[in-house]
Amino acid sequence: MFKTERPANAWRCRTTDSPRLIWTTGRICVRAGIGENTTFRRFETFEAHRLNTFFGFTLPVCPLGLDDLFFCKTQSYSIFFVYIKISTHTQTFYINLNILNYLEKVVICVIVDWLIVGAGFTGATLAERIASQLDQKVLLVDRRDHIGGNSYDCYNEEGILIHKYGSHTFHTNSSMVWNYLSRFTEWRHYFHNVLAVVDGKKVPVPFNLNSIYALFPQKYAEKLEELLIQHYGYGVKVPILKLRESASGDLIFLADYIYKKVFYHYTLKHWELNPEELDPSVTARVPVYISRDNRYFQDTYQGIPKHSYATLFSRMLNHPNIRVLLNTDYREIIGDIKFKRMIYTGPIDAFFDYKHGTLPYRSLRFDFDTLNQEYFQEAGTINYTNEYEFTRILETKHLTGQISPKTTITYVYPQQHNQQNEPYYPIPRAENRLLYNLYLKEAEQIKDKVLFAGRLADYKYYNMDQAVARALTLFKEIAEKRS
Ligand SMILES: Cc1cc2nc3c(=O)[nH]c(=O)nc-3n(C[C@H](O)[C@H](O)[C@H](O)COP(=O)(O)OP(=O)(O)OC[C@H]3O[C@@H](n4cnc5c(N)ncnc54)[C@H](O)[C@@H]3O)c2cc1C
Known part of the structure; x- marks a missing residue:
């Protein structure tokens, strides 16, 4: 009933002959037919346990692929034998599903x-x-x-854990989501910091009081801080559009400055559209954060899966x-x-x-570069809001905490979406x-x-x-x- 050698005259099933999927758990349904465009006739349906009994050992639970299905013609060409390759830890068997006559196509159908x-x-x-x-x-x-979809990570050739589709920091206010995912991962506690290069200086974004002090003379920064706290209070995020409606000329100046230096050119590069051409909610979301908190997110739960996103997904x-x-x-x-x-x-x-x-999308190109130095930059993400064609440089080691004398950085280039690249942003x-x-x-x-x-x-x-x-x-x- 089964051999340990691949049958000598067996030929591999090609994609055109059969789908490339066989499922050995659950119900296996073998369908067969004769001639082109045949309506398949069901020859036999096996339950997995029947097959197991039939062959005297347990079928493996892994899905079989193209390489696992073999056809074998007899001399007369009127009978086809179908062999399924089964690999156990110690041996490989070729099981003869010798039940099918006059076949041109065999489909092992997944249910x-x-x-x-x-x-x-x-x-x-x-x-x-x-x-x-x-x-x-x-x-x-x-x-x-x-x-893992876009959240996938993997080790590159130099052994650095990279995020293939751009840095992914997990953050949420939902205990339900956090507790659910925590069944499949432990977390490395991590707060994401993003800097933006403004007038040649690297300052925290969202734009906050530290950014103001980094960019303006001390006295003027103090004045802006005082005005912001007076008008809106400490710890508040004020959308820059709201700031522009402010009575104070200095706050309008600040709103215009942030709009131009942090938002406008970055938006043009990212979307290839003027902010006015986007939904007003996009501009409305850009805030000044009246705080010394440099974290990019303020969510209750933040972190990176301790053993990688890929591990989290395979456990799920x-x-x-x-x-x-x-x-x-x-x-x-x-x-x-x-x-x-x-x-x-x-x-x-x-x-x-x-x-x-x-439906239109914006895409990205990620250019990876591995360097012989421990770290390249001060934070996981640095935004280049005005200069260069790329919008960001990412350094995933900040997120993963991996220890290595090398580091991999990623240049992020916004792209038009086409058939060759991935749709990232609606x-x-x-x-x-x-x-x-x-x-x-x-x-x-x-x-x-x-x-x-x-x-x-x-x-x-x-x-x-x-x-x-x-x-x-x-x-x-x-x-x-x-x-
Ligand atoms: C650059 C970038 C950075 C991001 N950073 C963060 C971050 O820091 N923090 C955060 O919380 N979120 C981040 N996100 C968002 C995050 O990636 C998404 O929330 C997440 O990917 C959504 O998961 P999904 O399953 O809906 O989609 P996806 O992850 O895109 O999964 C969809 C899957 O469907 C597959 N698929 C599509 N069509 C077919 C088909 N015809 N046949 C078979 N398969 C198909 C695709 O290959 C893909 O793997 C970021 C997104 C981007 C683009």
């Missing part, structure tokens, strides 16, 4: 409860919850070659009900997977074949929101079968904690409907 597209925080949280709380089977698919997904398929666009396999429901965290316009038009403009709403209406119509969530599916910038919170809320709805 799961949920197909989840995208292995970022949104998809991973939903997969983990559904698998562990509802005891349902999930196939999680990502077109990238790793889990380490559940017998979850299988992960990487390097795969879901569209390549959707016809070969039987699932009850789907959660989609990819771009919503792509899901609907861009039928209402393309462009905050009213007309884009209207376009998104058309897709949202489409999504509403299929919500019994497909649920949309995440920064690409919701066309909304989420911090990591917001993505997790969104996923937890959606999970709650799913669980409540079920009960």
